[in-house]
Amino acid sequence: MYQPLALQSLALQPFAANGSTDILSIANNPVLWICVAGVFGVIIIQSLIFMKAARRAAPSVDMSAQDIKTSFRSGAVSAIGPSLAVSLVAIALLGLFGAPAVLSRIGLIGSAAYDVSAAGIAAGSMGAKLGDASYTQSVFAVAFFAMSIGGAMWMLATLILTPLLRKGDAKIRSVNPAAMAIVPAAALIGAFSCLGLTELPKSGIHVLSFLVSAAVMGMCLMLAKKLGKSWLREWGLGFSIVIGLGAAYFAAAPAVGA
Amino acid sequence: MSSITSAPVTTNTAMADFNRTTSRWGQITMIGGLLISIAGPLYLVFASGLDIGPAQLWIAFAAVAATFGIIWIVEPLTYFPILGPAAMYQAFMIGNISNKLLPAALIAQTNIGAKPGSKRAELAAVVAICGAAAVHLISLAIFVGLLGSWLISVIPPSVLLVTRLYVLPTVLGAVLVQAIVSMKQPRTTVFALLVSAVVVFVVVPLVPSLAMVSTAIAVLGTILLAWFFRGKTQITEAKPIHIE
Numbered sequence: 001m002y003q004p005l006a007l008q009s010l011a012l013q014p015f016a017a018n019g020s021t022d023i024l025s026i027a028n029n030p031v032l033w034i035c036v037a038g039v040f041g042v043i044i045i046q047s048l049i050f051m052k053a054a055r056r057a058a059p060s061v062d063m064s065a066q067d068i069k070t071s072f073r074s075g076a077v078s079a080i081g082p083s084l085a086v087s088l089v090a091i092a093l094l095g096l097f098g099a100p101a102v103l104s105r106i107g108l109i110g111s112a113a114y115d116v117s118a119a120g121i122a123a124g125s126m127g128a129k130l131g132d133a134s135y136t137q138s139v140f141a142v143a144f145f146a147m148s149i150g151g152a153m154w155m156l157a158t159l160i161l162t163p164l165l166r167k168g169d170a171k172i173r174s175v176n177p178a179a180m181a182i183v184p185a186a187a188l189i190g191a192f193s194c195l196g197l198t199e200l201p202k203s204g205i206h207v208l209s210f211l212v213s214a215a216v217m218g219m220c221l222m223l224a225k226k227l228g229k230s231w232l233r234e235w236g237l238g239f240s241i242v243i244g245l246g247a248a249y250f251a252a253a254p255a256v257g258a
Numbered sequence: 259m260s261s262i263t264s265a266p267v268t269t270n271t272a273m274a275d276f277n278r279t280t281s282r283w284g285q286i287t288m289i290g291g292l293l294i295s296i297a298g299p300l301y302l303v304f305a306s307g308l309d310i311g312p313a314q315l316w317i318a319f320a321a322v323a324a325t326f327g328i329i330w331i332v333e334p335l336t337y338f339p340i341l342g343p344a345a346m347y348q349a350f351m352i353g354n355i356s357n358k359l360l361p362a363a364l365i366a367q368t369n370i371g372a373k374p375g376s377k378r379a380e381l382a383a384v385v386a387i388c389g390a391a392a393v394h395l396i397s398l399a400i401f402v403g404l405l406g407s408w409l410i411s412v413i414p415p416s417v418l419l420v421t422r423l424y425v426l427p428t429v430l431g432a433v434l435v436q437a438i439v440s441m442k443q444p445r446t447t448v449f450a451l452l453v454s455a456v457v458v459f460v461v462v463p464l465v466p467s468l469a470m471v472s473t474a475i476a477v478l479g480t481i482l483l484a485w486f487f488r489g490k491t492q493i494t495e496a497k498p499i500h501i502e
Binding site for chain 2: 032040045075078085090093101107108114148159184189191234244
């Protein structure tokens with residue numbers, strides 16, 4: 001299963017049959033950077049409008065200006081830890097997707113788990129594999145589309161459902177609670193299992209990085225529970241990725257000319 | 259989890275204004291975000307010299323929808339009672355709901371002593387999410403935009419190569435464990451692993467053309483098995499099933 005030859009050929013950058021494998025040149029297209037600015041801008045505009053609206057409504061509900069300041073500061077401070085943890089994961093994805101795509105995907109709805117899965121599925125639908133010699137510019141573009149369309153679907157669902165739910169949440173109560181508990185969980189665990197297991201036959205290092213990462217995550221979650229340190233849960237994904245990649249690096253070092 | 263929605267507005271015109279403003283501008287900004295977020299990839303696909311047909315996009319979309327379509331609908335449904343209408347537009351644009359926005363809202367409510375479900379709680383949540391969003395954007399700009407871009411330019415190509423090759427199994431290994439542990443559904447977990455193993459190691463090698471829909475098959479198989487073999491005890495009041 002260990003394929004040092006495949007890595008050697010990749011280190012020599014072969015020209016794949018259906019497109020260049022120079023992902024980063026297309027991933028840093030200026031248009032994508034403009035879209036990042038747009039995404040950031042929209043979030044900023046929304047926050048400014050919502051802040052102003054909240055400030056205006058506050059006195060009528062016995063909420064002082066100090067309360068507003070405290071709320072803002074509490075929200076900001078509590079977001080520091082999770083933001084750093086997410087940034088670590090985002091940095092790990094930069095090599096695969098480039099900065100603009102990572103910024104727009106992580107900046108908007110769509111966790112790393114979803115993005116990587118969607119990209120993997122999209123690559124598979126083109127008969128390619130994410131990250132290796134078949135990962136051409138075209139595959140990247142379609143993968144980026146798949147990640148973004150998922151985010152768009154979340155937003156579409158929110159746009160449609162929120163006004164409906166406002167009118168009265170009788171609708172949700174009529175959905176079978178067992179279905180709501182079992183079906184989404186089955187979908188997620190099934191998807192991650194399949195995507196994960198699909199990685200294993202690719203090479204011994206794939207198996208190694210998968211297992212090491214899974215073990216580190218398991219340990220982080222167990223320690224978080226035993227020692228009561230919830231920050232371990234936050235940072236679990238980041239640690240798992242870094243340590244998993246570290247293991248992969250040492251295993252692959254002879255082949256990648258390190 | 260304490261709810262931060264409030265009872266329907268009665269005679270409070272200021273809150274009525276708030277609801278109207280957040281509803282209208284929430285929708286406008288979310289539609290804007292939606293369009294901008296798909297404009298980038300669509301530009302790449304159609305206008306940057308790559309030879310990709312629309313059919314390829316539909317196939318990719320169908321493959322992703324088969325896996326995550328349920329989540330796209332269920333997550334807004336499950337988060338609405340907790341977030342309230344205004345915060346929904348914030349949360350489903352910014353993401354990072356369970357790890358960043360929800361804790362931010364709850365901590366703010368505690369810090370100002372707002373009663374769960376009160377209007378103060380609702381406003382506190384919206385303001386707290388604004389604060390969290392600010393830190394979110396600043397941290398992304400600094401650590402991923404600046405630091406990340408610099409890192410990519412200085413790390414040895416061998417490290418970058420390893421990252422590209424192995425970040426997928428690394429992320430999936432961790433995410434799978436996280437999902438299994440957090441959802442606490444052992445029966446479903448066993449079914450998922452079994453079905454996936456059969457699909458990946460038996461079905462696809464036998465019928466290689468099914469490789470494209472392997473994930474959809476695994477998802478469908480797991481759902482069917484988990485549903486038909488559900489025990490009575492599985493229907494507990496679980497946390498919302500989410501990946502956001």
